[in-house]
Amino acid sequence: MQFKSMVVSNVEVSPGYFRMRMTAPKELEKTLPGQFLMLKVSESIDPLLRRPFGFFDVGVLPAEYAGGADQTYAEILFKVVGKGTKMLSTLHHGDLVDLLAPLGKSFNPGPAGEEKLLVGGGIGLAPLYYLAKELVAKGEKVRLFAGGRNRDDILCITEFERLGVETYVSTDDGTLGESGLVTEVLDRHLAPGKRIFACGPTPMLRAVAIMAERHQVPCQVSMEAYMACGVGACLGCVLPGAAHTEETPDYRCVCKDGPVFDSFELKWS
CATH class of the missing domain: 2.10.240.10 (Dihydroorotate dehydrogenase, electron transfer subunit)
Structure with a gap:
């Protein structure tokens, strides 16, 4: 679908990282974890191309919080890295954006009863929250392994913990959690009967994929x-x-x- 969406909130959750909530049509409630949207940053031709963002969350605001009627919303996490995301960071409540959504293939949760291991690096944590929310709702056991260069790259851990997700944090410089790579922490918890879902920088995903093959653990990468x-x-x-x-x-x-x-x-x- 292509539709206009109104910005509800746009909050800086860590230096250079923003969490944006937008209104959405009811049909978007069928969005699956791992799918993404394409957002037109400006009505002008500069920047020309839409920007892709994974869904951090999709839900419904009850009528008492949405002005008298239930309101579907979608959330994204983004990092300011260029002109487009810089413009996006300046949007406020009431501003309109143009979206194409939902797009792409979603995560396959796999058989019930497996332990689900979520591995994210930096902004790669974005689609994993929506996945964790859906898995927890189904009664699955979920663990999160979050990594980054420093504490500023570790995003929304409190939100995962509120879901009841067991979290493990590591940073390259040791400013939060363990010192070292997230893959080193993950390696200690791999065994048959578990399933990996990972999103982040390609070198991290490469390491996770090789590790999963070595331990014979199914692995999906975004x-x-x-x-x-x-x-x-x-x-x-x-x-x-x-x-x-x-x-x-x-x-x-x-x-x-x-x-x-x-x-x-x-x-x-």
């Missing part, structure tokens, strides 16, 4: 890529698939074939 269209038309966000060679190319569109993939679908070398 990939990040520059997207122009969000629907697979421009082919600007392709990644090599597992069978890719120069003689027999095998490419996957992050926006259409993903952004969530089973880790064995992609070529990591």
Whole structure:
């Protein structure tokens, strides 16, 4: 769907990181964890392209909090990294934005009873919150492994803990949680009967995928890529698939074939 959405709130949750809540049509309540939206930052042609953002949360504000009628909302987390996200950070309550949503493939929660391990780095924590919310609602046991360069990159941990998610935090410089890489913490908790869901920088996802294969643990990864269209038309966000060679190319569109993939679908070398 393409629709206009009103900004409800836009709060800086950590230096350079913002959490934005927007109104949404009721149909968006069917959005699944791992799907994303394409947001037009400005009505002008500068910047021209929409920006992709994973859903941090989708829900309904009860009538008593929404001015007399239930109101569906969607939330995103974003980091200010360029002109588009800088403009986005200046939006306030009442401003309008243009969205395309929901897009892409979602996470597959897998069989009930498995322990679900969520692994996120920096802004990669965004789609994992919505996933954690859905898994906890189904009675699943969920653990979160959050990593970043420093404490400013560890986002919304309190929200995960309020869901009842057991959290493990690590930072490269040791300013919050353990000192070191999040993959080092994850490695100590891997065993058969568990399932990994990861989102973050590609080097982190590569390490998680290799680790999951070694421990024979199913692993799904949500990939990040520059997207122009969000629907697979421009082919600007392709990644090599597992069978890719120069003689027999095998490419996957992050926006259409993903952004969530089973880790064995992609070529990591």
